[in-house]
Amino acid sequence: MKRIAIQGVPGSYHDIAAHKYFKNEEIELICCNTFEEVFQTLKKDSNVIGLVAIENTIAGSLLHNYELLRESGTTIIGEHKLRISHSIMCMPEDDWSSLTEVNSHPVALAQCRDFLQHHPELKVVETDDTAGSARNIKEKNLKGHAAICSKYAAELYGMKILQEGIETNKHNFTRFLVICDPWLSDELKDRTKINKANIVFSLPHSEGSLSQVLSIFSFYKINLTKIQSLPIIGREWEYLFYVDVMFNDYLRYKQAIDAVTPLTKALKILGEYAEGESTI
Numbered sequence: 280m281k282r283i284a285i286q287g288v289p290g291s292y293h294d295i296a297a298h299k300y301f302k303n304e305e306i307e308l309i310c311c312n313t314f315e316e317v318f319q320t321l322k323k324d325s326n327v328i329g330l331v332a333i334e335n336t337i338a339g340s341l342l343h344n345y346e347l348l349r350e351s352g353t354t355i356i357g358e359h360k361l362r363i364s365h366s367i368m369c370m371p372e373d374d375w376s377s378l379t380e381v382n383s384h385p386v387a388l389a390q391c392r393d394f395l396q397h398h399p400e401l402k403v404v405e406t407d408d409t410a411g412s413a414r415n416i417k418e419k420n421l422k423g424h425a426a427i428c429s430k431y432a433a434e435l436y437g438m439k440i441l442q443e444g445i446e447t448n449k450h451n452f453t454r455f456l457v458i459c460d461p462w463l464s465d466e467l468k469d470r471t472k473i474n475k476a477n478i479v480f481s482l483p484h485s486e487g488s489l490s491q492v493l494s495i496f497s498f499y500k501i502n503l504t505k506i507q508s509l510p511i512i513g514r515e516w517e518y519l520f521y522v523d524v525m526f527n528d529y530l531r532y533k534q535a536i537d538a539v540t541p542l543t544k545a546l547k548i549l550g551e552y553a554e555g556e557s558t559i
Contacts, residue, residue, distance in 0.1 A: 284309040284320040284329045290410035290432030292363060296455045297330045299558050300359040312407075314344055318351045325460035328467070329353065335363070335453045338386050340507055345521050348458065348549060349479055355550020356468045357457035358475075360557040365391055365446045366430040368413060368438035370422060375441060380404055382412040383427035391427055394445040401425070413438050452557065458550070472553035473529060475504075478536070479521045480543035481511060489520070492539045499535035501526050525554065 283306050285293035294308060311317045314331055321329050331348075334340045348355075365387055369378060380402040381388075381395070387409050388395065395403060406412045409428035416424045417436040426438070433440045456477075459467060482488040496503060505523040526532040540546050 280305045280307055282307045282309055282324075282327050284311055284317045284327050286311050286314050286317055286331065287408050288411045288414055290413065290429060290435040291408060292361060292410075292429060292453060293330060293332065293455070294410070295429060295431055296359050296361045296453075299361060300330065300357065300455070300457060300555075314341075314347055318347050318353070321351065321353055321458070321460065325462065327459075328356075328463070329458040330359075330455050331458065332453050333456050334505075335386070335451070337390060337448055337451050342507075342509060345479075345507065345509060348456070349519075349521075349547065351458075352461070353458040354461045354464050355456050355458055355477055355552055356464050357552045358555035359455045359457070360452050360555055361455065362557065362559040363390070363446065363451045363453050364429070364444050364449075364559070365409075365427050366433060366440050366443045367391075367394075367425050367427050367445055368430075368433040368440045369425040370416065370420070371437065371439045373422060373425075373439070377423055378425050379423040381425045381427060382406045382416065384409045384412075387427050390446045390448070390451060393447040394442075410435075454555070456550075457552075464550075468552055473551050474527065475523065475525050475554045476532065476551045477521065477523050477549040478546060479519055479549055480539075480546040481517060481519050482543055484517055488542065491542055495538045495542075496524065496535055499531045499538070500528075501532060501535050521549075 283297045287293045288310050317329050321327050331344055332341055333344055382404045385405045410432040412426035413428050413432045413436045416426055502525045504525055507521040508518040511517045
């Protein structure tokens, strides 16, 4: 059985993504309150696998998770892209006429802004977790309260779904990274299917330094699917560049890495893995 550390409670989108990625496998969830706690759990037990959100197609990147990943010493072994569909749910005896308040994580609330504007009678209250809101309402028997989260959470906590698919944008996906201690990586991924990598590096503060690196990737036909810059604390106007690349030829990818390394500072490969599936 695989033990998977996630941020959130059962019924959360991290829970759903973990079961989608490890489909047909028996897993045990280790539910953590924060992303920091997820990485601490992996540090304490090198047999634990982690699953963390890294970006959303609407809300953007989870910048702090990039830093946690770089500093942790873990490696990325896979990814999963999950379609995020929100539902509004309440206690079984409640209905639209009795609701006064809706609870959820601020990102989920923002993603359902249009829906909430059509229900001005509901007081909007931010919480730490989507599924945690449903669990809290159920455990405390909070009449008149509704939660916005996955419909799976409603099934799990015995809530009544009032409406599904209330998110404003139906093309709402979150990308999750699967991480582990480097010693575990070889037995958890198929090296023959590797076609994607995440790298991080800094650059000399000189003219054209980034364009030189990008030109080399282009020469080796390496596709940059994402580039994210973050300031280096304490070093004014210097940045770390987190780059996702895809390739068809692993040897050419390694040649490209060898070619750009002398032009960069502290280049680090955060993981090499197969591009993940997208699921509903």
